[in-house]
Amino acid sequence: MxxxxxxxxxxxxxxxxxxxxxxxxxxxxxxxxxxxxxxxxxxxxxxxxxxxxxxxxxxxxKLEKIRSSIDLDQELLKVEEPIAPGIRLSVPDEMYRGIITSFKDLSEELKVEGRINTETVEHTLAAVVDDLIIQENYVVNLFRKHVSGYLYKHGINTSILSVMIGSTLSMSRYHLIPLAKAALFHDVGLMFLKDPEYVDIGSLSDRDKLLQHTTIGYKILSSKGILQSREILDAVLEHHEKFDGTGIPFEKKGDDINFYARILQIADAYDSLTSTTTKALKLSPYQALKWILARSGKDYDPYVLNAFVKVVGMYPTGTKVKLNDGRIGTVMRTSGVGLLVPVLIIGDKILDLSKNKNTWIVSVIE
Ligand SMILES: [Fe+2]
The missing domain is CATH 3.90.105.10 (Molybdopterin biosynthesis moea protein, domain 2)
Known part of the structure; x- marks a missing residue:
């Protein structure tokens, strides 16, 4: 067999x-x-x-063997396509690659006995938070073509986007750092889904086994002493809860769901929806935003969603739009003035729609 x-x-x-x-x-x-x-x-x-x-x-x-063969460092650090090529990244390229390396090293160590050292990851994450809190208008331009190492890059993208949302909600650095950590590690349990030590192989359906990654992640992170704070551990455990009380594992509702979890699950969805491992992209940033907004109050907290929309605007970075004068542009970021007047790139020129009252968006191309 x-x-x-x-x-x-x-x-x-x-x-x-x-x-x-x-x-x-x-x-x-x-x-x-x-x-x-x-x-x-x-x-x-x-x-x-x-x-x-x-x-x-x-x-x-062994899954281990497959993983080590695809997640070689060179593979991981290969230049990959961001949401909007040619536009600056959410965090500097070097910083992004630094977190990939430190997060990957730490994930490998997770499989080894005993407590592990998280200093490098903490250090790189703090640098990301510090870089993001001083930015005025965010550019949500993350690597989205995950050729390899999906889980690492997904964790990092979720972390960056969560910090942007948290910062927009006026959270202090004191809270943004644990939020960044929770978001980085939220899916770590997926790496252990085949591990009999953590998974109750016998009695559950496949779907339940997959969903077990929240509890597995929780167990691993607490046993290794990586996330000491109760708040962060709960965020990992509750990131598949839904605002209307239909999620897992506890069917918690609304404000009862850990606050970090309510933030990171929106970031999680946006990155999952806009990322791809094939040439054909699944959803454009604009479609992904619509998908998420349609689940306001059902899957997601409307209050947090409001902050997310402030970060990405109604036309997220990478959206191709048509203007009333017939020109076509790509959205770079919000102007910080209104959600419908972003800053565009047209050819090699930058056009801030908040400063050009005679020009506006008439339609979205993709
Ligand atoms: Fe998950």
Whole structure:
């Protein structure tokens, strides 16, 4: 019998065979049955549904082995496409790469016995927070083409975006640093989904096993002494709770959900929706924003969502828009004046719509 191997979607190839029934993330319906051969269309559909990991038949190689072969440092640091190429990044390139390296090293250490040293990660995260709190108008331009190391980059993007939201909510540095940490580590449990030490393999459905990453993450981070603060641990544990009380694991509602969790889950969604591992991008920044706004009060806290909209504006960085004079531009950032008058890049020129009363956006191209 073939062994079951959970693999990140980015590593699934045409022709791989599903080793277990796959459940829809929101209902309990079987999405694909065991034995299905994966093809391009199925992959696109899974991406659309934000399914990050699936079980396929393998030769029983250790997940560890697969991971170390794809997450080589050079692979990880390869230049990848940001949301809007040609526009400055949310944090300097070097800083971004610095966090990838320190976070990756720490994640590897997680598998080793005993407590581990988090100093380097803490240091790089503090530098990111310090860099972000002095910025006046944020440019939400993150690497979105995750060729490899999805979990690391997703953690970092979620962290950067969470700090932007937190800072817009006037949170102090004292709170932004733990928020950045919680966001960085929120999905760490996904790396341990196959580890029998943490997963109750016998009695649960596949969907429940996948969702266990919140409790696994919590257990690992607390046992290794990485996140000592109760608040941060709870944020990891509760990041799949929903504002209307239908989330996991506790079905907590509204303000009862950890505040850091309510922030990081919006950042989490935005990065997941705009990231891609294939050439065809799933959602444009504008579509991703609409997707998230449609879930205000259901999945997400409207108060936090309001701050998120202040960060990205109604036309997020990377949105291609048409102006009333026929010109086409790409949104760089909000102008800080209003949500509908962003700063654009047209060719090699910058146009601040808040300062040009005769020019406005008539439609979104993508
Ligand atoms: Fe998650």
């Amino acid at each position: 073939a062994a079951v191997e959970w693999k990140p979607l980015e590593d699934i190839k045409n022709g791989d065979v599903l080793a277990e029934d796959l459940y829809d993330g929101t209902s309990f319906k079987v999405l694909l049955s065991k034995g299905t051969r994966i093809n391009e269309d199925i992959l696109k559909n899974l991406e659309k549904r934000e399914i990050l990991w699936i079980p396929v038949e393998g030769k029983g190689e």
